[in-house]
Amino acid sequence: MTRQTATKPEAATSQARGARKSRRIDTGRAAIAGAGGRLGRLASAGARQVAENPITAALGAATIGAGIALLLPVTRREAEVLGPLADTLEDVARGATESAIDIGRQEVKELAQTAIAGVGGAMVESMLAGDTATGGKS
Incomplete structure (x- = not known):
């Protein structure tokens, strides 16, 4: 009689790997969902600031645009x-x-x-x- 004990530990190891992978995927999904929520709140706060201070927002955008333009090569x-x-x-x-x-x-x-x-x-x-x-x- 030949015993096949090698397959049972391999199966257990495979299941453990699958469980760890599943936990990592769940953790990643939770992190993405949390980041999405924070990003949404940040966008709402930004929109509120722009609505309250439109001139400041325009000056800030112009400053950022000028900074980017300075980084680009001159044609x-x-x-x-x-x-x-x-x-x-x-x-x-x-x-x-x-x-x-x-x-x-x-x-x-x-x-x-x-x-x-x-x-x-x-x-x-x-x-x-x-x-x-x-x-x-x-």
């Missing part, structure tokens, strides 16, 4: 048409940036000088206060 036609304008805008922007940097440097210098003068003055006052407390003897 030959755009370079032909907007080339001189782009060069002019670049020059103006570069000049404004340099001016802002110069103004910022000047402000930092003035703040540093004020701070140094304040610290120096405080040190002198502290020293004078110490001299008067000790009767002029150090």
